Amino acid sequence: MIGEHIRALREANDILLRQLAAKLDMDQAMLSKMERGERSFRKEDINALAKIFKQPKKELLTIWLADKILKIVESEKYAKEALTLAVNNT
Template identity: 65%
Template sequence: MIGNKIRELREENNILLRQLAAQLDMDTAMLSKMERGERFFKKEDIVTLSEIFNQNSKDLLVLWLADKIVKTINTEDYPKEALQMALKSLESNKE
């Protein structure tokens, strides 16, 4: 999810992978893996990317976190049930 969005933003802005990697102070191969969803972006990278692409940081951070959650639970048994329980816990902690 987040990798596809970053690639989309990069291409829309005509920025080469190596150029963006340099702005993030990371290896081009690593950024390529992140765009393909093979590696996780760090939270700090997402904040920097929101500045580079002039995007709302909240929108990109929500997408980043959702991607992390899905990749963490989707190979486990009962991911939907676990997510529903986690949501209930978050809602009860608000009160």
């Protein structure tokens, strides 16, 4: 989810993968894996990306956090019920 969003932002801003990787001080292969959802972005990466793309930090962090939560519960049988319970108790 967050990887697809970052890729869309990168492409919309005509930034090459290698250019964005350099701005984030990371390996191009690592960023590629992050965009494909094979590796996770760190919170620090999301903060940096919000600045680079001039996006609201809250929006990107919300997508990032939702992605983390979904990856944790995706294979659980009662994931939907558990998420509903958690939301209703916050």
